[in-house]
Amino acid sequence: METEGQFSPPTVAAARDRYESLGSTAQVVVKEVAKAMGLDAEEYRERVTGEVVETARDVLFAESLSVTVGSRAAFDEWCADTDYEVEVIGADNVENVVWHAPEFAETAVAATYESERDAAIGTLRRQAFGRIYREVV
Numbered sequence: 001m002e003t004e005g006q007f008s009p010p011t012v013a014a015a016r017d018r019y020e021s022l023g024s025t026a027q028v029v030v031k032e033v034a035k036a037m038g039l040d041a042e043e044y045r046e047r048v049t050g051e052v053v054e055t056a057r058d059v060l061f062a063e064s065l066s067v068t069v070g071s072r073a074a075f076d077e078w079c080a081d082t083d084y085e086v087e088v089i090g091a092d093n094v095e096n097v098v099w100h101a102p103e104f105a106e107t108a109v110a111a112t113y114e115s116e117r118d119a120a121i122g123t124l125r126r127q128a129f130g131r132i133y134r135e136v137v
Contacts, residue, residue, distance in 0.1 A: 001068055001069065001070035001071075001074045002068070002069050002070070003066055003067070003068055003069070004066070004067055004069055004121060005063075005064060005065050005066040005067050005125075006064055006066060007064040007065055007066055008065065008066040008100070008102055008103070009102055009103075009104065010102075010103045010104065011103070011104050012104050012136045015102070015104070015133055015136055015137055016136065016137050018061065018064075019057065019061050019133070019137035020137075022057045022060045022061055023053075023057055025057075025060060026053050026054070026056035026057035026060055027053050027056075029056050029060070030048055030052055030053050030056050031044075031048075034047075034048055058129060058134075061129060061133065061137070062125040062126055062128065062129035062133075063122075063125060065100055065125050065128055065129070066100070067098050067099065067100045067121055067124055067125065067128075068098065068099050068100070068101075069096070069097075069098045069117065069121070070096070070097060070098075071095060071096060071097070072094065072095055072096065072097055072112070074097075075097035075099060075110065078099070082101070082108070083106075084101050084105070084106060084107060084108040085106055085107045085108070086099070086101075086107070086108045086109075086110055087107060087108070087109050087110070087127075087131060088110045088111070088112065089109070089110065089111045089112070089123065089124070089127055090111050090112030090113065090120075091112055092112070094112045094113060094114045095114060096112065096113050096114065096117070096120070097110050097111070097112050097113075098110065098111050098113065098117070098120050098121050098124045099111075099124070100124060100125070100128040100132075102132060105132050107131065107132060109124060109127050109128045109131055109132060110124070111123050111124040111127065
């Protein structure tokens with residue numbers, strides 16, 4: 001097993017703090033992307049909404065989440081030793097699993113994969129944000 005990513009909030013407050021701290025970064029990212037796309041000031045005002053910046057913040061938050069990557073056997077062993085309710089996305093008959101289980105939550109999210117590790121990690125992070133964090137941040 002190995003861990004990828006750097007953020008696993010121990011509390012809801014830590015998750016909220018991290019999410020809030022990413023607001024200005026999200027605004028800068030969106031502004032620079034709009035510049036790179038050649039949007040003029042009027043287009044920027046029309047197209048760059050609060051929802052666009054919020055989406056960027058959601059992505060920045062989710063992409064920093066710490067996830068555990070391991071074999072199906074390692075995941076099954078972890079599940080046997082935990083009290084989390086685990087939501088698994090993907091097929092049951094594959095060899096690899098990636099999962100995220102924040103300390104403050106009662107639910108963990110996992111995604112199975114055969115060979116597309118990076119895709120599974122990305123999917124898991126988006127699912128973790130939507131299923132665990134969206135309600136608390």
